[in-house]
Every structure is written in C-alpha cells, then in structure tokens.
Amino acid sequence: MKAIQLFGAGDVRIGEVPDPKLEHAGEAIVRVTAAGICGSDLHLYHGRLPVDPGFVVGHEFVGVVEEAGSEVSQFTPGDRVVGAFHTACGACWSCRRRLYHHCGAMRLFGFGTAFGNLRGAQAERVLVPNADLALMPIPDGIDDLRALFIGDILTTAHQAVRNASFNPGDTVAIVGCGPVGLLAQRCALLQGAGAVYALDRDATRLRIAADNGAIPVNIDEQDPLAILLSATESRGPDAVVECVGAEAALTAAIQLVRRAGVVSVAGVFTENIPLFPYGMLWIKDARLVGGLCNVLAYWGEAMALVAHGRLDPSSIVSHELALAEAPEAYRLFDRREALKVVLHP
Numbered sequence: 001m002k003a004i005q006l007f008g009a010g011d012v013r014i015g016e017v018p019d020p021k022l023e024h025a026g027e028a029i030v031r032v033t034a035a036g037i038c039g040s041d042l043h044l045y046h047g048r049l050p051v052d053p054g055f056v057v058g059h060e061f062v063g064v065v066e067e068a069g070s071e072v073s074q075f076t077p078g079d080r081v082v083g084a085f086h087t088a089c090g091a092c093w094s095c096r097r098r099l100y101h102h103c104g105a106m107r108l109f110g111f112g113t114a115f116g117n118l119r120g121a122q123a124e125r126v127l128v129p130n131a132d133l134a135l136m137p138i139p140d141g142i143d144d145l146r147a148l149f150i151g152d153i154l155t156t157a158h159q160a161v162r163n164a165s166f167n168p169g170d171t172v173a174i175v176g177c178g179p180v181g182l183l184a185q186r187c188a189l190l191q192g193a194g195a196v197y198a199l200d201r202d203a204t205r206l207r208i209a210a211d212n213g214a215i216p217v218n219i220d221e222q223d224p225l226a227i228l229l230s231a232t233e234s235r236g237p238d239a240v241v242e243c244v245g246a247e248a249a250l251t252a253a254i255q256l257v258r259r260a261g262v263v264s265v266a267g268v269f270t271e272n273i274p275l276f277p278y279g280m281l282w283i284k285d286a287r288l289v290g291g292l293c294n295v296l297a298y299w300g301e302a303m304a305l306v307a308h309g310r311l312d313p314s315s316i317v318s319h320e321l322a323l324a325e326a327p328e329a330y331r332l333f334d335r336r337e338a339l340k341v342v343l344h345p
C-alpha cells in the first residue's frame with residue numbers, strides 16, 4: 001500500500017510499504033479516507049523525535065473498517081470510524097480511572113520509537129490495536145472532515161477550554177490562532193465565555209478568529225495586555241488558553257491572566273523551559289493546567305457537539321490534497337502557508 005514515510009528531518013516521501021495484517025484479536029484494519037497533518041507532526045518533521053528511517057507518520061484519521069479481529073465487538077467491516085491519536089489497554093490502573101493518556105501500554109500512531117513505534121495513518125490503511133477503545137463510530141450525516149479532528153485537535157481544544165474552568169460570562173484569552181486556537185475560540189464561546197480574545201500576528205488567521213466570534217488582537221500592532229486590562233477593569237482575563245506550545249506564548253499567558261485565574265495549556269511542549277516565570281504565577285495565585293489531551297475520555301463530548309451541529313471544525317481546512325502530494329503539503333504547513341492540510345489516500 002502507499003504511505004507517507006519519514007526518512008529524516010524535512011524528508012517525507014510517498015512510498016510502498018507492506019499492507020497491515022491482523023495479529024491480535026482486538027485489532028482492526030481501517031481503510032483511511034482522510035488523514036490530517038497535525039502541528040505535532042512537525043516535531044517529527046523537524047527531526048526532534050526518534051524514528052526508524054521509512055517510518056509511516058500520521059495520527060489524525062477517519063476511514064472505513066475493512067477487517068476486525070474476533071474480539072472486536074463494537075465494529076464490523078464497512079463501519080465509518082474516526083481514530084484517536086493513541087491507543088490504550090483499557091484495563092490498567094490508569095485506564096480504569098479513565099486516565100487513558102497515562103496508560104502504561106499507550107502507543108501513539110505515527111510518533112516513532114519513543115511512543116510505541118506504531119505505524120501511522122497517513123497511508124491507505126492503518127492497523128488499530130484495541131480497536132473498540134481507539135475507534136469511534138461516525139454518525140450518519142457527519143462527513144469525514146467534520147469527524148476527522150475529534151480524534152485529536154478538536155478534543156484537545158475542547159478539553160483545554162474545559163480545564164480553564166471559567167464561569168459563564170467570563171473573559172477568556174486564547175493565545176495563538178492556529179488550528180487548535182481557532183477551535184478553542186469556538187469551544188470557549190460554546191462553554192459560556194462572555195468574551196473571547198484571540199491573539200496572533202497573522203492577519204488571515206485573525207480574520208478567521210473574528211468570524212468565529214472572537215475579538216482579534218494583533219500582537220505586532222496592538223498591546224494585548226493593555227487591551228485585556230481595559231476590558232476587565234484592570235484585572236486581566238479570567239482564563240487564558242495557550243494554543244501554541246512555545247515559551248513566549250506561555251509567558252504571555254501567565255502575564256495576561258488575572259490573579260487567581262487559570263492558564264490552561266493546549267500547546268505541546270517537548271522540552272523544558274529553563275526560565276519559566278513561576279514567581280509571577282505564584283504572586284498571582286493563578287492555576288496552571290496542561291498536558292497531553294485525554295482524548296479517549298473527552299472525545300464523546302466533542303462528537304456530540306459536532307453531531308448536534310454546535311461545532312463544525314471542518315472550516316479550518318485550508319488544503320485538501322492527494323496522499324502523494326504529502327511532501328509539498330508538509331512544506332506548506334511548515335511554512336505556515338497552509339492552516340490545515342487534509343490528505344486523501
């Protein structure tokens with residue numbers, strides 16, 4: 001089958017790899033109909049995570065079940081499904097407490113040797129271990145593009161906003177207007193925020209933020225702190241959601257949040273920050289929450305919001321390309337010329 005393989009930093013290619021085969025009774029094979037390129041795929045693309053040369057990448061996918069092992073009880077061939085970005089055992093101490101993202105046997109699709117060496121989904125087919133847990137059925141009437149992000153970035157945004165624990169009517173700032181930030185703006189409004197301020201420096205992304213109902217703030221042209229202080233009687237926003245995964249964005253979030261507010265981090269941090277401003281966080285008595293998304297615990301909520309028509313994440317898709325165009329797609333995404341790329345095998 002055809003698949004997108006990583007050979008080194010900046011070197012993704014379309015190649016031929018063996019078709020997946022069922023080896024355990026709980027597995028399923030999904031024929032992929034759409035696969036996203038995620039911001040966290042760029043950690044691999046930039047060579048920051050170890051992979052064997054030719055490793056198949058990708059962890060955002062929807063498709064159709066082609067084969068299901070004898071112990072798969074929830075799916076049969078022909079079912080349309082969305083996949084989570086990782087698998088879990090469903091039985092260990094963490095899984096029994098619904099902390100699936102801390103499962104000792106957890107494996108991430110397409111994330112290399114440090115995360116279970118599980119072949120990714122930017123391919124014609126993907127093998128899904130423990131399919132009953134790692135797949136979710138797509139209701140009739142929900143198309144692929146609306147379902148695709150439930151397995152990763154939509155639920156990441158939804159959970160990060162939930163973790164921000166603000167009250168109805170509160171003022172919320174979202175740092176970063178990438179795909180996760182744009183989805184977090186909509187989640188914050190759905191979850192009752194009174195006003196959502198969207199911070200970025202990209203005029204196009206800020207226009208989409210305004211279309212979402214957020215108040216755009218261009219950090220190169222405006223002073224976000226002054227704007228947010230004047231909007232909140234000099235307190236600062238009740239909650240700030242960091243959607244970048246960078247030191248400057250996290251520092252800005254801590255500077256912005258009001259005393260005893262919440263900074264919720266959706267961004268992916270793969271390295272420590274040596275000069276993390278803990279003193280400011282301490283003085284403010286603000287709460288910092290973050291970490292890998294517990295997608296298997298929260299994706300049911302995200303799917304319900306999509307199924308009821310409250311959220312349509314498909315509008316963040318800027319490019320739909322054939323699988324073979326993945327090398328160019330990665331270049332476009334890496335240069336921020338594409339907001340969100342979906343590949344169709």
Ligand SMILES: [Zn+2]
Pocket residue numbers: 038039040041059060085152153
């Ligand atoms: Zn991702």
Ligand SMILES: [Zn+2]
Pocket residue numbers: 088089090091092093094095102103104105106
């Ligand atoms: Zn487990």
